[in-house]
Amino acid sequence: MADRYDHKEIEAKWQKRWAEQDIYRTYEDASKPKKYILEMFPYPSGALHMGHVRNYSIGDVVARYNKMNGYNVLHPIGYDAFGMPAENAAIARGIHPKKWTFSNIESMREQLKQMGLSYDWSREVNTADPDYYRWGQWLFLKFYERGLAYRKKATVNWCPSCQTVLANEQVEAGGCWRCGEVAEQRELEQWFFKITDYAERLLYDLDDLNGWPERVKIMQRNWIGRSEGAYVDFEIKGVGEKVTVFTTRPDTLYGSTFFLLAPEHPLVDQLVAGTEYEAGAKEFRRKVAAETEIDRTSAEEEKNGFFTGAYVINPVNGEEIPVYLADYVLMGYGTGAVMAVPAHDQRDFEFAVKYDLPIRVVIEPEGERLDSSMMKQAYEGEGVMVNSGPFDGTPQAQGVVRVTEYLNERGLGEAAVNYRLRDWLISRQRYWGNPIPMVYCDNCGVVPAKEEDLPIKLPDDVEITGSGGSPLARHESFIHTTCPACGGAARRETDTMDTFIDSSWYFLRYCSPHDETLPFAKEAVDYWMPVDQYIGGIEHAVLHLLYSRFFTKVLSDMGLVDVIEPFTNLLTQGMVIKDGAKMSKSKGNVVDPGKIISRYGADTARLFILFAAPPEKELEWSDRGVEGSYRFLNRVWRLVEDNKRFVAGAAAARAGFADTLDQDEREVRFMVHRTIKRVTEDIGRFSFNTAISAVMELVNTLYRYNESAQRNPAVMREAIDSLVLLLAPFAPHLIEELWEGLGNTDSVHLQTWPAFDPELAKSEEVTLVVQINGKVRDKITVAADIAEDEMKEIALASDKVKAHVGGKVVQNIFIVPGRLVNIVIKQS
Numbered sequence: 001m002a003d004r005y006d007h008k009e010i011e012a013k014w015q016k017r018w019a020e021q022d023i024y025r026t027y028e029d030a031s032k033p034k035k036y037i038l039e040m041f042p043y044p045s046g047a048l049h050m051g052h053v054r055n056y057s058i059g060d061v062v063a064r065y066n067k068m069n070g071y072n073v074l075h076p077i078g079y080d081a082f083g084m085p086a087e088n089a090a091i092a093r094g095i096h097p098k099k100w101t102f103s104n105i106e107s108m109r110e111q112l113k114q115m116g117l118s119y120d121w122s123r124e125v126n127t128a129d130p131d132y133y134r135w136g137q138w139l140f141l142k143f144y145e146r147g148l149a150y151r152k153k154a155t156v157n158w159c160p161s162c163q164t165v166l167a168n169e170q171v172e173a174g175g176c177w178r179c180g181e182v183a184e185q186r187e188l189e190q191w192f193f194k195i196t197d198y199a200e201r202l203l204y205d206l207d208d209l210n211g212w213p214e215r216v217k218i219m220q221r222n223w224i225g226r227s228e229g230a231y232v233d234f235e236i237k238g239v240g241e242k243v244t245v246f247t248t249r250p251d252t253l254y255g256s257t258f259f260l261l262a263p264e265h266p267l268v269d270q271l272v273a274g275t276e277y278e279a280g281a282k283e284f285r286r287k288v289a290a291e292t293e294i295d296r297t298s299a300e301e302e303k304n305g306f307f308t309g310a311y312v313i314n315p316v317n318g319e320e321i322p323v324y325l326a327d328y329v330l331m332g333y334g335t336g337a338v339m340a341v342p343a344h345d346q347r348d349f350e351f352a353v354k355y356d357l358p359i360r361v362v363i364e365p366e367g368e369r370l371d372s373s374m375m376k377q378a379y380e381g382e383g384v385m386v387n388s389g390p391f392d393g394t395p396q397a398q399g400v401v402r403v404t405e406y407l408n409e410r411g412l413g414e415a416a417v418n419y420r421l422r423d424w425l426i427s428r429q430r431y432w433g434n435p436i437p438m439v440y441c442d443n444c445g446v447v448p449a450k451e452e453d454l455p456i457k458l459p460d461d462v463e464i465t466g467s468g469g470s471p472l473a474r475h476e477s478f479i480h481t482t483c484p485a486c487g488g489a490a491r492r493e494t495d496t497m498d499t500f501i502d503s504s505w506y507f508l509r510y511c512s513p514h515d516e517t518l519p520f521a522k523e524a525v526d527y528w529m530p531v532d533q534y535i536g537g538i539e540h541a542v543l544h545l546l547y548s549r550f551f552t553k554v555l556s557d558m559g560l561v562d563v564i565e566p567f568t569n570l571l572t573q574g575m576v577i578k579d580g581a582k583m584s585k586s587k588g589n590v591v592d593p594g595k596i597i598s599r600y601g602a603d604t605a606r607l608f609i610l611f612a613a614p615p616e617k618e619l620e621w622s623d624r625g626v627e628g629s630y631r632f633l634n635r636v637w638r639l640v641e642d643n644k645r646f647v648a649g650a651a652a653a654r655a656g657f658a659d660t661l662d663q664d665e666r667e668v669r670f671m672v673h674r675t676i677k678r679v680t681e682d683i684g685r686f687s688f689n690t691a692i693s694a695v696m697e698l699v700n701t702l703y704r705y706n707e708s709a710q711r712n713p714a715v716m717r718e719a720i721d722s723l724v725l726l727l728a729p730f731a732p733h734l735i736e737e738l739w740e741g742l743g744n745t746d747s748v749h750l751q752t753w754p755a756f757d758p759e760l761a762k763s764e765e766v767t768l769v770v771q772i773n774g775k776v777r778d779k780i781t782v783a784a785d786i787a788e789d790e791m792k793e794i795a796l797a798s799d800k801v802k803a804h805v806g807g808k809v810v811q812n813i814f815i816v817p818g819r820l821v822n823i824v825i826k827q828s
Contacts, residue, residue: 004637005737007603007733008601010601011114011733014732014737019113025120026074033070035071035073036073037531038533038567039055039534040537044081050591051576052593055535057605059535060606061610062729063075068753069753073118074511075119076513078127079126080503082496084430085178086100090432096462097464098432105126114597115597116602123513135519137454139505142558146558148194150194152192153189154425155185155187155331156188156425157184159181165188165190166425174295183293190425190495191425192423193424193426195424199226200419203224209565213538213572215572216572218807220545223420223421227248227419229246229415230246230250230407230413230416231244232244232245232250234314234337235313237313239271243335245339246416250403251363252343252363253339253388254314255360255361257321258324259323260325260340261323261338262329262331262337265331268325271308277307284325296327296328301328303351305324322357324351334418341362342360344362344380345378345380346377362387364379364384364386383395427498429469429470429473431464431496432458432496435455436493439491444488447483447484470494473494500543504551505548508520511529522561530563532569534570536570537572537573537575545567571616574615574618576609576618576621580620600629601633602733608625608629610688611693614686614793640723643720664705669719674783676722676761679691687793690789690790693789695727698726702720705719725748728749768781768782769819772824773824778800792821795823808826808827
C-alpha cells in the first residue's frame with residue numbers, strides 16, 4: 001500500500017460523481033425540517049483567497065452536518081458581480097467590465113467546485129445577469145410606489161478616485177471604503193432610500209436577534225443612534241422665520257449664548273444675501289467643503305466659524321444671540337442647526353473662547369458653584385439648574401422633562417426622538433451597476449419605467465475611460481427614450497444603483513432563482529426563510545447586514561415575505577493572517593489556495609483552516625500546520641485501508657457484543673462514543689478546532705488498538721464507521737473514497753450522523769466554575785479529563801458569560817485544569 005493517498009485523483013473522481021448524481025440539489029419538502037445555511041457571496045475578483053476558503057469551509061461543515069442530521073438543507077452560492085472594481089479593472093486592462101466579470105465568475109466557479117463544497121449549483125445567481133437585476137429594478141419601483149425611493153439635491157460624499165458618490169456608511173475614517181481616497185463634499189441631485197422610516201424597528205428588533213454576536217448588534221445600535229430630547233424653535237430676528245434645533249439637553253436652554261448653522265444649511269444664503277458677510281460666508285463654505293467629515297467632527301481639531309451678521313431669539317428668555325457658521329456642525333445630523341451652550345458642551349466652549357463669546361453656567365454640581373470666568377473646560381456632568389428663571393434649583397434630569405413641557409405648552413417646541421441614521425444614498429455615477437429605472441420628461445417630470453419594460457439593460461457598446469463621469473451619460477441610444485406616461489421624448493436616468501442593493505435581497509432569490517414572474521416565489525420563501533445560519537465578515541456589520549434587514553422589513557410590509565428579519569443566527573469569522581499581518585500582495589504574504597490544493601488537496605486545506613483557530617478568531621497561517629493536517633488525513637487513510645478487509649464482515653455483529661468485551665475493547669468503545677458526543681456538541685457551537693482534536697485523539701486510540709493481537713472486528717468496524725462519518729463534513733473527498741472502500745454504495749454525505757450511547761460515553765464528571773473578574777457567573781458540568789482549550793471554549797460559549805461580557809474586551813483567561821476558568825474583561 002502506498003504511503004500517501006492520491007488526493008488529485010480522488011478529489012477529481014468525487015467532484016465528477018457528485019455533479020453527475022446531483023446529490024446536493026435541494027427541493028422544498030414539507031415532511032422535513034429545514035435549514036438554510038448561507039455564506040456571504042463573493043465578489044468575482046477572479047481568484048479565491050484564504051478568507052474565502054475559511055468562510056466557505058465553515059459553511060460547508062455546517063451544511064453537511066445538518067444534512068446528516070435529517071434536515072432539508074438549502075446551501076446556495078452566487079456572485080456579487082456589479083461594482084467599481086470591475087470598472088477600474090476595465091480601465092487598467094483595457095477590457096470590458098462584463099467580459100472581465102463573467103470570465104472571473106467562470107474561474108471562481110471552478111475553484112469553488114475544487115474545494116468540494118456542497119452547493120446546489122442549480123440555484124446559482126449572478127447579480128450582473130439581466131435575469132437578476134431586472135428584479136432589482138422591479139423592487140426599486142415598488143419602493144418608489146411606497147414613497148421609500150425619492151430624489152433630492154443633497155451634499156454628498158464624493159470619491160475623486162472612484163468618481164462616484166458614497167453613502168455615509170461607505171465613508172470610513174474620512175476615506176472611501178473601497179480605495180481609501182479622502183472623500184470630498186459635493187452637492188448633487190441624488191436618489192435615496194428612506195431607511196429612516198424604519199429606524200425604530202431596525203433598532204428595537206435587534207433585541208430579538210439572540211443568535212447574533214453582541215458586538216455586531218452594538219455597532220448597529222450605535223449607527224442607528226437613537227436620542228431622546230426636544231425640538232426647539234428659534235425665531236430669526238427681522239425675518240420672522242423659525243429655525244428648529246434638536247437637543248438632548250433642553251435643561252441647558254437658558255445657557256445658549258450663540259447659535260450655530262452647518263455651512264451647508266439652506267438658510268445661510270438667505271441670511272447673508274446682499275450683506276457685507278456674503279463673500280466671507282461663501283469663502284468659509286468653500287474651505288469647509290474641502291474638509292472630511294471626520295476632520296470636521298474630530299475632538300482634536302480646532303473649531304472654526306464665521307459670523308453671519310444675523311441673530312436668533314432664544315425662546316425661553318428672549319435674548320438675541322448671534323448666528324455663526326461652524327465647521328463641526330453637519331447638515332446630515334439633527335437639523336443642521338445647534339443651540340450652542342458653551343458652559344456645558346466642550347466643542348461649544350472651545351468655539352466661545354476662540355471667538356470671545358459669552359459663557360453662562362446653567363447647571364452646577366450639587367453643593368458647588370461654578371464661575372464661568374474661571375472655567376478651563378465645559379462642565380458636562382449632572383447637577384441642578386441655575387440662572388434658568390423659574391427652573392432654578394431643578395435637578396438636571398427633571399429639568400429635561402419640565403423645560404420640554406414648558407416649550408410644548410407655549411408652542412415653542414416639543415419632545416422628540418432623533419436618529420443618527422440618515423437615508424441611504426443609492427445613486428452611483430458609474431457604468432457597471434444596475435440602471436435606475438426612472439425617466440425624465442419635460443411634460444410629465446420624473447416618471448417610473450413600466451414593469452413590462454424591465455429590465456432596463458446596460459448597453460455593452462460603451463467606452464470605459466475613467467474620466468468624464470459615467471459612460472452612460474454619453475450613450476445617446478441609452479439616454480433617449482419615450483416617456484412611459486405620455487409617449488413623448490424623455491431621458492433615462494444615467495446613475496446606477498449602489499451595489500449593496502443587489503446584496504440586500506439575494507438570499508431571497510436563492511429560494512426560487514428561476515422564477516420569471518416575481519423576484520421570488522412566496523411559497524418557496526415561506527418554506528426556506530429566514531436564513532438559519534449566516535456566515536461572513538464583521539466588516540459588513542453596518543453596511544450589508546443593516547441594509548438586508550431594512551429590505552426584509554419593507555418586503556414584509558409589502559406582503560412579499562412573512563419574516564421581518566433575514567438571518568436568525570450570524571457567525572462573523574476572523575481574518576486569515578500571515579506573519580502577524582493581514583494577507584496582501586504589497587506585504588508579499590499572500591498564500592494562494594490553488595497551490596495548497598494542488599500540493600496537498602482541498603481536504604487538507606479545509607481541515608487546516610478549521611483546525612488552526614476558532615472561527616471567530618484571527619487565524620495565523622502556518623505551513624507546518626498545513627503539513628500536519630495532510631499527515632493526519634494520510635494516517636486516517638492508512639488506518640481505514642489497513643482494516644477494511646478485517647472489518648468487512650463485521651457490520652452485523654455490532655449489536656451483540658456489549659457483554660463480552662475485554663478492557664481494551666471497552667476502552668475503544670468508550671472513546672468512540674465519547675468522540676461522537678464531543679464532535680456533535682463542538683460542531684453545534686462552531687468549535688471545529690476542538691471537534692477535529694477529538695477525532696485526532698480517537699485516531700491515536702485506534703492505532704494503538706490496531707497493534708493488538710486480539711482485535712475485535714465488530715469493535716473496529718463500529719470505530720471505523722464512526723470515524724469516517726465524523727470526518728465527512730470536514731474532508732468530504734477522502735471520506736467518500738474510504739466509505740466506498742468499506743463496501744457502501746450510497747454517498748457518505750447522505751448517511752445519518754452517528755449517535756452516541758450516553759452510558760458508553762460517560763466519564764467521570766466535574767463541575768467547572770466560570771468566573772468573570774473573580775465573580776462566579778456560571779457552573780457547568782464537564783468531563784473530568786477535559787482539555788484546557790475545551791474549558792476555555794465552553795466557558796466563552798456560556799450564555800451567562802456572554803451576557804456579562806457583552807461587547808467588552810477580554811484581556812486574559814486564567815485556567816485551573818478541571819476546576820475553574822476566570823475571564824478577565826476590561827472595565828468600562
